[in-house]
Amino acid sequence: MKLNREEVLHxxxxxxxxxxDDDVEHLREQLSDILENFEILKKVDTADVPPTAQSxxxxxxTKDDQAADSLLxxxxxxxxxxxxxxxFRVKAVLE
Amino acid sequence: MTPQQLTIHEAHRLLKDKKLSSVELTGACLKRTGEVEPKLQALVTVTGEAALKQAENADRLIAKGDINPLTGVPVVIKDVLCTKGVRTTCSSKMLENFIPPYNATVVEKLNSLGAVSIGKANMDEFAMGSSTEHSAFFATHNPWDLDRVPGGSSGGSAVSVAADEGIYALGSDTGGSIRQPAGFCSVVGLKPTYGRVSRYGLVAFASSLDQIGPLTKDVTDCAIVLNAIAGFDNRDSTSAPNPVPDYTRCLAADLKGLKLGVPQEYFVQGMQREVEKALLDAIRKLEELGAKVDLGVSLPSTPYALAAYYIIAPSEASANLARYDGVKYGFSYPDADSMWEALEKTRQFGFGDEVKRRIMLGTYALSAGYYDAYYLKAQKVRTLIRREFDSAFEKYDALITPTSPTVPFKLGEKLDDPLQMYLSDVCTLPINIAGVPGISIPAGFGNGLPVGMQIIGKPFGEEAILKVAYAYEQATEWHKRKPQI
Structure with a gap:
């Protein structure tokens, strides 16, 4: 999977x-390299395998709804x- | 032997018998820290004054007879664990001045036992890395060879123990971040079962993989620290309700009746000869100790673990690190014209290269059109890896592998080659994917550089791996060697 410039910007x-601009080119090369390495996963047959999100x-x-101290x-x-x-002071969200 | 060289259990005996005070022990550790830090740079923050106050308090407890194995014993804490009132940086510019208003649960637990914290350990930024070179502040050096990396991301924690700055340390492990630096520095490092230790107050990297664990000078100390930090915590809903045994009681010097497996896939291409040789010698030793060892075990999905890990972990990281927006805490770009510009510049200048790389990788893997091909596929491979461990543990009490395919590499060697750096975790990351416990213990040296052996157990099978680790340690001398700094 080779990424192009637009994809990296996206x-x-x-x-x-x-x-x-320099970051984009550097990231494009490195991310492409890593993603190409991930192609190996296509070799694994996972047709009937459910996903695991946690182990x-x-x-x-759940826990009881009990009052407790919180930060001030x-x-x-x-x-x-x-x-x-x-x-908290932030920049205007809507101008 | 000087006080800072003591193990926890040795120091405890002297403290209990009033032959050593916590103030003396803490002073010795701080003095040592002052001497070696210019060369090693293992610590981001040294809390000398606070440590001596904690030590005085511990001595008062001990005088009253109120002593447990960690009372008055100095610890180093990885700078990814929140410490109330003491800055917690994650070795990132983003959190350089962040002072947590609360303690991590593990820190609370140690405090309640009268522990003495001497400082916060350097790490790869946000725990992303395998060499501690990705710290935004400075690289940490391996005490066995100052031109080499200590491993990572808990490199500062491992070095502080190997170099006798602290008596023990806490680290965190998402894909090998306790075990790989433990192996590189010739100390003991345990990643407990996912859920064994509360993650409350651990700055999140990949929440389904992260675990906190001890780095210690020997296996007995490892069991002592695990006793102190394990257990359910209602502030972490993924912490397990399973009862916590006394992990020191399983330590025995022989392995008769134990069945051990050696998965072939962990002897990977690119493994250094000296690592392989040390491991084969260690396996022979385990047989001499009475274990029945099967060298023909196969976990066929192992070669896919690296790719699955480097999709799952960055995906979770990209979500977890979305919180760094320059509004509530941390670095904030001051001169932006708009909210969006402030956000993008804050993250551009607040995060280092590796962190940005992983955020981008995870964002891509989760983005529309790629989710099924990357993230969902990786989660399915995760199922296969877990199943293979499950079936292996129907036959074996523990599995034996190298901790890392190489001895510590040179500083700078892999810094701008992310894939090569990722390969350093190839033996440790499947264990996080499966959520099982793993320990790295000193298993020899190759050309004077440490080699670690990894012992893997079934979920909540910490006792079995501690037992194997202890028996091996008692039959060898590796853990007694000290680096000349």
Whole structure:
């Protein structure tokens, strides 16, 4: 599977990772190499095999609805790059 | 023997008999750390002052007779585990200044036992890598040869134990990140069964594969630390309710009646001769100890594990790392004109190359039109790999493989060749795919460089692999060798 430039830019956009022109070419080569290596999976017959998402036989784990201490707004906001009062400050979503 | 060279169980005896104080032991570890860190660079943060306070507190507990095997014993914690009030960076620029407001469950557990934390260990950024060269801050050096990598991603943890900076360390393992550096540094490293140890407070990489585990100087210490960190936690709904046995009670010096299998597929093309030779010698030793060894085991889907892993793990990572948006915490690009630009630039400059590569790979594998061909296919191959382990464990008590196909490689050798780097985990990652436990123990040296043996068990079969590991260790001297730094 060889990726082209447009595909790399499309993936970068989906992943919301900014890239330079040099990055695109480098990533195109490396990702293509890795994806070609993955072609080996086509050799495996998985016609009647169900997928495995996780390896333990637990399902629908629930817990009692009990009140407990939680973090205070000040503790949460201590790591915020930008804040105003008790809010995270972000760029306008709609201009 | 100097105090920092002690194992947990040796230090515990001296602490209990009041022949050594935790302050003395902690001071010795900190002094050693100061001496070797300029060469090794295993630690991102050293918490010397806090450690000495914890040690004083531990000495007060011990004076009252309130002592357990980890009280007052210094530990190094991989910088992927949240430590309240102590910065937790994941060796990433993204989290360079992140100070968690809470502790990981494993850290809480150690604190409640009076442990002493001397610092946070360097790692590959967000635990993605096999050499610790993908740290955004600096590479860590192998104490057996400073020009070589210590393995990864828990390279700092493994080095800190091998070099006697800490008495033991905690790491995390998604595809080999505890076992491969343990093998490269000649220490003991255990990845427990998925669900055995709570992941609460472990910064997520690939949630269906990640497990926390100990890196220690010997197998007895490994069992002691597992006793302390294993068990159900209602803050991690994937942690298992299975009872936790006393893992030190299974340690026995002979292996009579035990059936061991050696899967041929793990003796892969490209395996170094000295690794193969060390392993065959080790297997002979296991036979001498009474085990019945079958060299003809086959796990035919093994050659597909690498591709399946490098689809599943990056896919999960691409979702988990979507949270780094520069809003709530972490690096935030300051000069953007719009929300989208801020997001893209934050991730462009906050993440290193390997992390971006994996996010992109996972995004691609999950994207419309490719999901079935990559992600779903990999999940089906995961089923086959798991089934093969299940049927092998109907016949064998444990499986024996090398931990890595090579001895530690040179710094820089594989840094810009991701596929070659990924191959370093070829023997360890099938174990995460299956969710079973695996341990790496010192099994000799090739040209003066460490070789690790991996022992794999069935789900929640930690006792069997610890038993095999202990018997081998008692019959050999490898774990007693120390690197000259």
């Amino acid at each position: 993936i970068a956009k989906l992943a919301r990772v900014g890239v330079t 333990i036989p637990l399902q629908n784990v 707004p000040g503790q949460i906001l201590a790591n915020a790059p930008r804040k105003e009062g008790e809010y």
